[in-house]
Amino acid sequence: MPGHKRQPSIELLELMGVVRENGNDQALLPPVHTPLSYDYVLVAKIIENKEREAFKKQTEYIEELKKKNMRVTKILDDDLVFYGIQAPKEIFEKYRYLLKVSDACNWSSDQNIVPLSTRIRIVHFILNHTPIYSGETLRDLMKIKVFDAKFCLHEKKKQRELKESWARWTACLQGQPITAVRNYFGEKVALYYLWLGWYTYLLIPPAVIGIVVFLYGLAFFNSSPLIKEVCEADTIMCPLCDKGCKVWQLSDTCTYAKVSQLFDNNGTVFFAMFMAVWATLFMAFWKRHRASFVCEWKVSDWCEEEEELILEIVNNADCEPKIYRHSYLRSTLVLICVTVMILVIIGLTHALVVFRVIAAVLLAEGSWEFLSTYSNAGAMMLGAVLHYLIIIVMTRINRIVAMKLCEIEETRSFAATEKSFTVKMFTFQFFTYFSSLFYVAFFLGRINGHPGGYVRIAGKWRLEECHPSGCLTDLFIQMAIIMVLKQTISNVFEFAGPWLCRWFKRRRTQKLQRKCAHCYLKDESEAKQGAELCDNCKLRDWLSNYRLNDVDSFSLFNEFLEMVIQFSFTTIFVAAFPLAPLLALVNNIIEIRLDAIKMVTLERRLVPKKTNDIGVWTDVLEAIGVLAVIANGLVIGISSDFIPRLVYQYRYGPCANGTVTDIDCMVGYINNTLSIARMDDQSTKNDFSSYQMMTPHGWNATYCSYKDYRSHEDYSLTPQFWLILAVRFAFVILFEHIVVIFKFIAAWFVPSAPMVVKNDRLFDKLNRLKEELRSFEA
Incomplete structure (x- = not known):
């Protein structure tokens, strides 16, 4: 239509990293294999005085990164300066090769593109282990506020996919896309959610x-x-x-x-x-x-x-x-x-x-x-x-x-x-x-x-x-x-x-x-x-x-x-x-x-x-x-009270003699667990007063009960207390031995890895050894 500004197609927007979400154009980071992707971003406050020590250290650190062939993109915004860090391809090729020849080889030969998650991990390590002339690393520079923040960027497309399939309240009763989480956040985060x-x-x-x-x-x-x-x-x-x-x-x-x-x-x-x-x-x-x-x-x-x-x-x-x-x-x-x-x-x-x-x-x-x-x-x-x-x-x-x-x-x-x-x-x-x-x-x-x-x-x-x-x-x-x-x-x-x-x-x-x-x-x-x-x-x-x-x-x-x-x-x-x-x-x-x-x-x-x-x-x-x-x-x-009840039921209760009765075997248990303190006893006169011994009905009690197994005369422990104590310790020993035996049996009975996993690892190692042998013979 004349005079109407032609809008880019959806395919072109996706190519540029823009998608339409909820009626708004949202910019996405470009695909990870394009040169537009950034592995890391550093943020610092803009320092007007270039003679200040912080500015010198900031500049020196960026120059050290450039010496390692890092591509650094600088963008200013108000009082902040952003440094976009892109690592050269050679760094990741070295990582792939060393990983392949190491004892812990786990890189598939068909993986020709280094995932962004791996790129981020490598660049993160390099940034933290790049010192300036004074020997200070990025962690030290951040402590003294030379840099304000460091972070890796969210990938908008994958972020949206995870939000739709996982990070929403309506998915509470659904399973978790663990492999997708691993591809985005790495194995450590994925294993946390898996656990x-x-x-x-x-x-x-x-x-x-x-x-x-x-x-x-x-x-x-x-x-x-x-x-x-x-x-x-x-x-x-x-x-x-x-x-x-x-x-x-x-x-x-x-x-x-x-x-x-x-x-x-x-x-x-x-x-x-x-x-x-x-x-x-x-x-x-x-x-x-x-x-x-x-x-x-x-x-x-x-x-x-x-x-x-x-x-x-x-x-x-x-x-x-x-x-x-x-x-x-x-x-x-x-x-x-x-x-x-x-x-x-x-x-x-x-x-x-x-x-x-x-x-x-x-x-x-x-x-x-x-x-x-x-x-x-x-x-x-x-x-x-x-x-x-x-x-x-x-x-x-x-x-x-x-x-x-x-x-x-x-x-x-x-x-x-x-x-x-x-x-x-x-x-x-x-x-x-x-x-x-x-x-x-x-x-x-x-x-x-x-x-x-x-x-x-x-x-x-x-x-x-x-x-x-x-x-x-x-x-x-x-x-x-x-x-x-x-x-x-x-x-x-x-x-x-x-x-x-x-x-x-x-x-x-x-x-x-x-x-x-x-x-x-x-x-x-x-x-x-x-x-x-x-x-x-x-x-x-x-x-x-x-x-x-x-x-x-x-x-x-x-x-x-x-x-x-x-x-x-x-x-x-x-x-x-x-x-x-x-x-x-x-x-x-x-x-x-x-x-x-x-x-x-x-x-x-x-x-x-x-x-x-x-x-x-x-x-x-x-x-x-x-x-x-x-x-x-x-x-x-x-x-x-499991043990005291058990002792009472078979030793002191109405069913203790073994005869059949129409009374519940636990009748009288509460009274059996109480001991009596008398007011006329000289040893208790300092503990109770007439005011304290006034009952809700308005009359003074001459004695009261308390929970313990003690004699009414001299407050010594009764034989029932010692019997219960012995049974308590016997039960604890028996309980723990039985459960520990069950634990050992369960741990032995359940293999630490499924047989399918063990066989897959066996064949994987065999195929890698054969591949190495063919490379040697060639």
Whole structure:
């Protein structure tokens, strides 16, 4: 039509790197094999004074890159200067050749084009190992703000494909395109999502069984003699603190007893054994699952040290290898610092104990009747919330300390630093999360003493006691609050933060999009040159990536740490919280898409890293599996009332003589677990006052009951206590031996790799040897 400006065709737009998305022309980076693609981008503040040291170092570093035949494109924008880095083809040819002749050969002969992910990894290594005259590298220059940022560019086309097939909320119940993720983000990121997806999938059986155990306890709400005995009792219980606490009736804890029945029942033992074996099967099947993908990606024989040597040679043919060193002095210093840090974290657990004790007293003295009645439960919940706040603060401190300790070690390579940091950071985080839980599980109510001999903090405040329905309820409350707060609040901040940052930066990006569209919409005869000549479009893409949230080498570590801590919650104390696998399953379904959306659209592109395993996390997960066996055995044997009930049923209950009766065998169990303290006893007169012994009915009690197995006369431990203690330890030993045997059988029964994978690797090695022989004979 005359006067109408002809628009370029869709094919031409795609050739230029422009596609139409949601009605707008979006510029894409050109295909990776064209000379227009950039392997890396450096960003710096514009320095007006050329005599400044920072400007000289910036210029010197760029000149060093050019000496290595790097093509550097410089674009200015307001107060920023962008350097687009393109590596010469010769660098990648060297890498391909060295990889082919190495022992860990995994490069297919039909791969003639180096993928952009590999190019990025090589250029990233070269940039970080290119020093200037003063010996400073890029990391040093960034610390002193010579450069403001460094990043590799998102590929718009592949980014859009990943967004449509993976990084969207509507794909929550779909599978993951792991190979596409690997091609874009590298093997390290792909293996994280592969592991997370496999972990989520295998959480389905324990989640279902956990619900069954929960419903099993729910089914006995109305028929359980233990609940009836608590809810219908008129037993007067001793005050839970010295000042402000009154005597109370056992029936006041009726709700507490019902909650306890939901998870402290006979099904808990089976569930704990199942989860201990599940942890082993999970690791065994994960290794098989991983082996299939690693074989497909041709990285089965990949060696981290050899990869590092190849990159060193590619960067500098005259390089010298970094030799291994070990210093007993530095190792001793690091060990001492780690021990001190762990003791500090355990000290915070003691502070939480003091807080709960004081909070219970203050709530008991308060004017609100509801809070004073449930002062102990309220103190426990407040303690759990405070514990969560301590976790947030200590996470930052732990990270700083772990990094400083890695600097003291002077590790040989970044991979060694990452491994050392992972072990230290996980150790600190584990103690931060679980110290308080271990206290509640194994010490709460067992070191508080008895009437006339209570253990007090600073000689003033009595330690906490367990409710007659058991201490496991307190552990359940702690775990439930921490897991719910951690998973919900963390996910909200994890997604909302990057999203808000992108929203605030969108106006500038849209302005550049309009400039780029104007640049591209020319006559078709000129459009082919537009992709090379239009700096606005390059700048638009670079600014778009620059304004995304920054990532570093430890960004993936944060995701792994979060999930491994959750794995610990799901396995170690699962006997106290059967619904933990269900919460983990729901969280992980959301977490996979949340991490994918954040990584694809809200953050800068991670540097693709090659690997064939999840690294030291495998050892951490196996250690957690072993600890889960020990912890669950101790929780059932020592923390729960399973053993005392068993002893009562067959030794002290109405069915102990073996005769058939029409009475439930557990009738009278609650009264059997209580001991009596008398007011007229001289040893208890300092613990109770007439005000404290005033009952809700208005009369003074002459005695009260407390949970323990002690004599009424001299408060000595009864023979029943020693019998129960012996059975407890016998059960723990038996439980752990049985589960360990099952774990070894399961690990032996399930091969670490499918036979198809082993055969494929066998034939692949044979074909490569034959090819080398033919080359030799030729």
